[in-house]
Amino acid sequence: MISEHFDTRTRINMKLALDRVCRNRAVGEDHGFRRSVAENIIRCALTGRTGLGQLVDAGERATITTRAAREPG
Numbered sequence: 001m002i003s004e005h006f007d008t009r010t011r012i013n014m015k016l017a018l019d020r021v022c023r024n025r026a027v028g029e030d031h032g033f034r035r036s037v038a039e040n041i042i043r044c045a046l047t048g049r050t051g052l053g054q055l056v057d058a059g060e061r062a063t064i065t066t067r068a069a070r071e072p073g
Contacts (some may be wrong), residue, residue, distance in 0.1 A: 044058035
């Protein structure tokens, strides 16, 4: 799916963004966490925002949302 929508540079930036957001986090290897971050990165790229910084920002925003959803209210 991803290779159909994005060029090589964008796919590389997306992978780098995912790795940067997830590294050094206690839940960084958790599948659900990574999936949430990746989905936000993909949504960002689909809007045409494909720079590494933009994608990392999108991934970071997902960590805030994911954290809020995991914490008891």
